[in-house]
Amino acid sequence: MAQLPGIIQKLISQFNKxxxxxxxxxxxxxxxxxRQPRESLIDFADSLTAAKDNLKICSQCxxxxxxxxxxxxxxxxxxHKTICVISDVQDLMALEKTGSxxxxxxxxxxTLNPLEDITPxxxxxxxxxxxxxxxxxQEIILGTNPDVExxxxxxYLTKLLKNxxxxxxxxxxxxxxxxxxxxxDEITLTNAIKDRKxx
Amino acid sequence: MAQLPGIIQKLISQFNKxxxxxxxxxxxxxxxxxRQPRESLIDFADSLTAAKDNLKICSQCxxxxxxxxxxxxxxxxxxHKTICVISDVQDLMALEKTGSxxxxxxxxxxTLNPLEDITPxxxxxxxxxxxxxxxxxQEIILGTNPDVExxxxxxYLTKLLKNxxxxxxxxxxxxxxxxxxxxxDEITLTNAIKDRKxx
Numbered sequence: 001m002a003q004l005p006g007i008i009q010k011l012i013s014q015f016n017k018x019x020x021x022x023x024x025x026x027x028x029x030x031x032x033x034x035r036q037p038r039e040s041l042i043d044f045a046d047s048l049t050a051a052k053d054n055l056k057i058c059s060q061c062x063x064x065x066x067x068x069x070x071x072x073x074x075x076x077x078x079x080h081k082t083i084c085v086i087s088d089v090q091d092l093m094a095l096e097k098t099g100s101x102x103x104x105x106x107x108x109x110x111t112l113n114p115l116e117d118i119t120p121x122x123x124x125x126x127x128x129x130x131x132x133x134x135x136x137x138q139e140i141i142l143g144t145n146p147d148v149e150x151x152x153x154x155x156y157l158t159k160l161l162k163n164x165x166x167x168x169x170x171x172x173x174x175x176x177x178x179x180x181x182x183x184x185d186e187i188t189l190t191n192a193i194k195d196r197k198x199x
Numbered sequence: 200m201a202q203l204p205g206i207i208q209k210l211i212s213q214f215n216k217x218x219x220x221x222x223x224x225x226x227x228x229x230x231x232x233x234r235q236p237r238e239s240l241i242d243f244a245d246s247l248t249a250a251k252d253n254l255k256i257c258s259q260c261x262x263x264x265x266x267x268x269x270x271x272x273x274x275x276x277x278x279h280k281t282i283c284v285i286s287d288v289q290d291l292m293a294l295e296k297t298g299s300x301x302x303x304x305x306x307x308x309x310t311l312n313p314l315e316d317i318t319p320x321x322x323x324x325x326x327x328x329x330x331x332x333x334x335x336x337q338e339i340i341l342g343t344n345p346d347v348e349x350x351x352x353x354x355y356l357t358k359l360l361k362n363x364x365x366x367x368x369x370x371x372x373x374x375x376x377x378x379x380x381x382x383x384d385e386i387t388l389t390n391a392i393k394d395r396k397x398x
Contacts, residue, residue: 041247051229
């Protein structure tokens, strides 16, 4: 059996390392790129290293940023008394896209998961406590995912933050838009009943 | 709404240009890569340009190769009297993986598709005719996809090649392994009946 030239195999294996990209897709992507003009490949290659080289972590909220502190932490029009605690940058982007939150963020860099050895000291929790003490924060919104690790993290943080004269909230639970009550799972429905709102 | 730093957005848009990669997946891939060590990103970036820079097209069969002619065309142990005509390099790889074909290949670089302006002169057909005339070829296996464009290309090539004292064959049609006759479509079943084989 003839092999692909090593140089394509290497490119394919690079794509294959990415999450959710299997060997077939990796092959498709590599061959697609080989058909592109040389400049767009150089451009792609540059973006890869440029992103890594020029991005910093915001010293306040751990957002990815080109300036420190990041645009959100520096923005005087945002509510600096409310912090939403989330596990990673993608969560921040998702919340920002809604345009309904005007406070600051705090990125934990993960959620508690003892099985994978993610203990409180591995997360950005001490910095959160420091912010809460020094920054006259009034409300902490716990915005970790509604799953086992997220809930564990939420409970842990609630205990830690409780005696700081703070309002501690979590994101609402219930039926997602466009869903069907008939097909909703029991926990979601239970949450929807518990978190029901007066009209 | 806060925006992601331009440099990440650029990386995301690079991934978003790839076939089958939507904005969400592009975001996931970009953030995954940002978490990797610098060296692996440089390695990835290098593979992209190296592949483009070091690969040639085999002057005989149009396979992607680091040497010209390619390993397959140079291999004295292969059957140089049989050519399998296919539309692209991925098809070659798929056939090579079976280990059941020991002849040479000829890559057309696509299939006839008048709607997308892919006419015979856009494909690597003249080179095929030249090979057939000069290389003492005995059999041409037409290995284009069993779809409208593939069939059109096959018919066109059959007409062109007919009077060269050649055996012209096409790949077998019928039920794929692991399929269920009950759920097979009518064309596949019709082909399976037509292409039935005596035991």
